[in-house]
Amino acid sequence: MSKVLIVGAGGVGQVVAHKCAQVADVFSEIVLASRTESKCQAILQQITELAAADSARTLPKMSTAQVDADDVARMTALIQREKPDLVLNVALPYQDLPIMDACLATGVDYLDTANYEPPEEARFSYTWQWEYQQRFRDAGIMALLGSGFDPGVTNVFTAWAMKHHFDEIDTLDIIDCNAGDHGMPFATNFNPEINIREVTARGRYYQDGEWVETEPLSESRSYDFPDGIGSRKIYLMFHEELESLVKHFPSIKKARFWMTFSDNYLKHLEVLQNVGMTRIDPVEYQGQQVIPLQFLKAVLPDPASLGPLTKGRTCIGCHITGTKDGKPREYYIYNICSHEAAYQEVRSQAISYTTGVPAMIGAKMMLTGAWKGQGVFNMEEFDPDPFMEALNQHGLPWHEKFL
Template sequence: MSTVLVIGAGGVSSVCVHKMAMNADIFSDIHLASRTKSKCDTIAASVKQRTGVDVATYEIDAEEVPAMVNLIKKVQPSLVVNLALPYQDLPIMDACLAAGVDYLDTANYEPKDEAKFEYSWQWAYHDRFKQAGIMALLGSGFDPGVTSVFTMWLKKHKLKTIRTLDILDCNGGDHGQAFATNFNPEINIREVTAPARHWENGEFVETPAMARKVEFDFEGVGPKNMYMMYHEELESLAKFNPEMERARFWMTFGDEYIKHLTVLQNVGMTSIEPIKYKGKEIIPLQFLAAVLPKPETLGETTKGNTNIGCIATGEALDGSGEKTFYIKNICSHEAAYEETGNQAVSYTTGVPAMIGSAMVVQGLWKGDGVFNVEEMDPDPFMDMLNKHGLPWTVEELDGPVNF
């Protein structure tokens, strides 16, 4: 059994901490910290009510490395689980290095002043983590995370090589709001408005944001428009599957979301460039995020399913020629809320964060240095998905998809 320190108190953190408490045989002591302690207290109260498990809470600014080091030394966890904002990845990694503790996150580093998320900054920590004899596990959410593990499971059990890969992320839920994001608004909008990039013939090809739209019929949801965009697992999947000819990421958005986002973008509300307002400097996107509904408040009203998976084509392991497989999970917003008080977008990221943490603290995934989930054995992670609320299915398709 292990002590863990979770940083961040949003919807994903709430799910992760609830699920950790439901697995007390793995996580003996759970500690939760964020900039706003009252948010931690709210999560802790829900966990206590649902599971009977006590969660210790703290106030911390994750960007203050000395304070983080002091908190880690006070708690003495075997793992720090970073579920804060991507801007805070590097200071939390610095704190883990200084304290000599393993690290895990669900999303790669992104600088505050540029909508650019990539792994280079975190991969650069590999030698320091290796020398310290500790592990950093990157991207243990759903995408990145489960989609990465799905891909490597297919490569271990079904395909000798992967020629093409399409990751399909569909949220078929309806929260009843005119416009709201299902995870941190600032991160969500920065992702969506950034130029699209996909991997093709050994390099990334850039296209305008939201320029490529395809309709796809998702099981448990129905036909939805999905848009090609960039997502960080494309970078790591391309690195660990050098034979891959093409890899793309698709995400669904409703017409109302696109309409509102287009207007907000046109009037400058999605900008991350500081402006002066009544003598104070503000960032429009941060102001917008402050007035939008909080993702953690959407659980009660959100109905429907998510459907997230991978379609991979490549040379079959059994030597029977080229084959295409579709591996996916369908998650109910209502079931997620009933279990943890959070909607399925938070659930599908928070559960894999718990599972990745279990892999590390139990020693099923181990190593000295910085690693992505693609580098680990997919099998124990896949087994835990089935047991802890995210069951998956795999099917062989008639042939490659032609989007």
């Protein structure tokens, strides 16, 4: 029986709160905190209303709080007041370090779903958080980084493959397909600012001990997805899990990350880039400093509003080649998630669902002691088996096949 403080009340925070509330035997008390407390209150009301339809269901104790996660002193005060066993960070990536500082100050374990990113630069790296290793170890507490889907589940998929199916991994391709449609002219399925910064950054992949850079979205190919999704065009990007996976599995010779985008999305993004709306440096407008991308975020649809509109499925997985017992092997492990089913369960689309469920499972691993340690850890550093079992239990069943 544990108490968790969830920081962030966006689309992912909504899913995390719902999923934690479904496992009251682990999460006996939930505090949901955000800059805007009314968002937290709305989510808890939603959880209560959905639970009312199930007379056998017992909800944990739930409450809300207001906090500015950029402010270490305020975060520290909130943690000291609530005394959680774990802080589950699903706020913005810019806020990872302040929240980690507050956990250090209070001696409380930490979990997040995305690596730290400086506001002034679209740079994705675990470097800043790995630097906390000794401080967390000295404090006797644990930080689990990237407990979403990608990063997160994809790291665990790779660890599972290495444990059960390979002696050495030669190539790793992480492939993320959203085959859903929300019908909007242009909208992002998660935080627009983070989404656009990620997509417009230079691509990068790992090959033979070196990182190779590419122009944004300049490399693409077709990939045939399972379960009737069919052939889709995938684009090479950089994603942070590559950085940790090649560190922890040194046999990997080549590691890449791919994602699908619709022609409509790419057309709108190109126009927005051409007119300067994706810039992350401030411009002066009527005597005020405005960051164009942050203004664009304010006028685009809130990803949390896309749940009832989005139809179709996601498919995220790892395509791996390597050797087992001296023989070559090719293998694919993946999850299919329905946007409609996610909305039916937690009033969210599948993009938030596939991030929020693994965040809850990562927290469950820590709070039950299935995963434990002192210091800063990535997902692939622990035994994948209990996490893989929990994916099947909590709404993200996985499939594997040899090719």
